[in-house]
Amino acid sequence: MSQSNMKLYEVFVRGRRGLDHKHVGSLHAEDAEQALEYARDVYTRRGEGISIWVVNSSDICASQESDCDSFYDPLDDKPYRHATHYQLPDKVNNM
Amino acid sequence: MSLSTNEMNRSADEKTLEAEFQRRIDNEEKIEPKDWMPQAYRKNLIRQISQHAHSEVIGMQPEGNWITRAPSLHRKAVLLAKVQDEAGHGLYLYSAAETLGISREELIDALHTGAAKYASIFNYPSLSWADMGAIGWLVDGAAIVNQVSLQRTSYGPYARGMVRICKEESFHQRQGYHILMTLMEGDERQRKMAQDSVNRFWWPSLMMFGPHDSDSQHSGQSMTWKIKRQSNDELRQKFVDQSVEQAEAIGLTLPDPDLRWNEDRGHYDFGEIDWEEFYSVIAGNGHCNRDRVAHHRRAHDEGAWVREALDAYESKRSAARTA
Numbered sequence: 001m002s003q004s005n006m007k008l009y010e011v012f013v014r015g016r017r018g019l020d021h022k023h024v025g026s027l028h029a030e031d032a033e034q035a036l037e038y039a040r041d042v043y044t045r046r047g048e049g050i051s052i053w054v055v056n057s058s059d060i061c062a063s064q065e066s067d068c069d070s071f072y073d074p075l076d077d078k079p080y081r082h083a084t085h086y087q088l089p090d091k092v093n094n095m
Numbered sequence: 096m097s098l099s100t101n102e103m104n105r106s107a108d109e110k111t112l113e114a115e116f117q118r119r120i121d122n123e124e125k126i127e128p129k130d131w132m133p134q135a136y137r138k139n140l141i142r143q144i145s146q147h148a149h150s151e152v153i154g155m156q157p158e159g160n161w162i163t164r165a166p167s168l169h170r171k172a173v174l175l176a177k178v179q180d181e182a183g184h185g186l187y188l189y190s191a192a193e194t195l196g197i198s199r200e201e202l203i204d205a206l207h208t209g210a211a212k213y214a215s216i217f218n219y220p221s222l223s224w225a226d227m228g229a230i231g232w233l234v235d236g237a238a239i240v241n242q243v244s245l246q247r248t249s250y251g252p253y254a255r256g257m258v259r260i261c262k263e264e265s266f267h268q269r270q271g272y273h274i275l276m277t278l279m280e281g282d283e284r285q286r287k288m289a290q291d292s293v294n295r296f297w298w299p300s301l302m303m304f305g306p307h308d309s310d311s312q313h314s315g316q317s318m319t320w321k322i323k324r325q326s327n328d329e330l331r332q333k334f335v336d337q338s339v340e341q342a343e344a345i346g347l348t349l350p351d352p353d354l355r356w357n358e359d360r361g362h363y364d365f366g367e368i369d370w371e372e373f374y375s376v377i378a379g380n381g382h383c384n385r386d387r388v389a390h391h392r393r394a395h396d397e398g399a400w401v402r403e404a405l406d407a408y409e410s411k412r413s414a415a416r417t418a
Contacts, residue, residue, distance in 0.1 A: 018125035018251050051127070080173045083265035086273045092341045095236075095269055 008057040009035040011042075013049035021053050029054075120321050125251035128194040136320055139313065140250055141195050142211070143322060148188035149206050149213035150238075151181045153387050157221035158230060166224060173270050174227060180267065184260050191252040207392050214238075215373070216299045218381030225278055225292035231271015233293070233300040233338070239264055240334045241304065249321035272341065279345045286346075293342070294350045301365075302373045304331040335363050 006028035012021035024043050029035035035054040044052065063071050079085045088095060112131045119126065126132055155178050162178065165171035189199055205211035216234055221227070239261065246257045278289040305311055305327040317323040325333075335354075342349050353366035376384070 014127075017119075017127060018254060020255060078172070078176065080169070080270070081176050081266060083269050085266065086269040088269060088272060088276070089344045091344045092272070095272060095341065
């Protein structure tokens with residue numbers, strides 16, 4: 001079957017209230033409404049979640065791991081951003 | 096009172112919805128943006144989250160005041176990193192507020208007109224380098240006590256924002272304490288500077304937790320809806336208890352003659368807060384109220400051309416795409 005008119009959607013599922021939606025996979029569908037129904041059928045057959053998001057894959061703008069150095073720095077040279085950098089007296093060290 | 100059938104149906108529906116909403120909250124389930132919620136819950140949350148967001152952003156000013164005068168390159172880098180974090184925290188919180196159906200423009204406008212408040216501690220001036228220590232240790236310390244509790248707040252986006260903020264906040268208090276510790280290891284003048292700063296910031300830090308439970312305007316309903324999980328007085332007590340030992344460890348004195356351990360309660364007793372000062376600062380009479388808002392307004396106005404340029408660029412690009 002040709003899928004020429006179908007678009008690729010990324011699927012995100014919220015496991016339960018209070019949690020973020022988490023990416024679970026993708027699927028092809030004609031439109032968002034149908035993508036939502038397909039996602040329900042494919043990704044939530046075992047009580048995986050209570051809310052689904054579908055997003056056009058082409059709408060996702062992503063950075064590449066290979067761009068890491070130039071695009072964002074892991075800031076390994078800035079240890080002072082971490083709590084453990086500050087040596088405090090033993091008595092209060094659990095601050 | 097006579098109600099039309101429509102109105103009766105509506106109020107019956109509303110009752111069912113409200114019962115379901117409260118059942119979720121009683122069950123420790125989070126409320127998510129698209130759920131039905133009472134108008135007053137929405138309004139109360141917008142008030143609290145935006146006040147929290149404004150505090151993060153206005154809180155950059157007293158610390159920004161010392162960036163160019165930090166005593167070493169290292170302290171300067173630390174302070175910059177901290178102020179940068181506060182801007183990020185403001186963003187997380189504004190975004191959480193926006194999930195409730197209010198726009199960023201409305202939120203900022205409410206800050207500028209004074210309709211929305213921010214933590215009144217930021218209306219005190221930062222007079223010495225030691226204040227960077229006291230603000231980190233006491234002001235961030237008090238904020239963390241509050242925010243740890245709010246990680247369990249009933250509104251999902253707010254709770255998740257708090258988790259993220261608490262994780263990043265962990266270095267703020269410690270760097271402040273480290274500044275004071277270093278000053279206390281210094282000479283007489285440095286120790287005096289540290290103590291003077293603690294003397295000025297201790298009481299306003301206690302005020303950060305808000306009025307006593309018996310006088311708190313929003314507390315009762317907020318506790319039922321689990322927007323707040325612990326009362327003002329409980330959180331304040333927790334903060335006092337943890338601060339006493341931390342002060343002693345580096346030789347600082349907390350400026351309260353009534354502060355003493357109470358064996359029966361298992362907590363420290365402490366003196367009465369000057370509530371007149373608290374309400375006066377909230378009403379706009381602190382040392383810096385006008386400056387803080389004027390500065391924010393100026394920065395916002397002076398940044399208008401950037402927002403306009405982004406807009407113009409985007410219109411141009413989308414015109415090119417459709418051409």
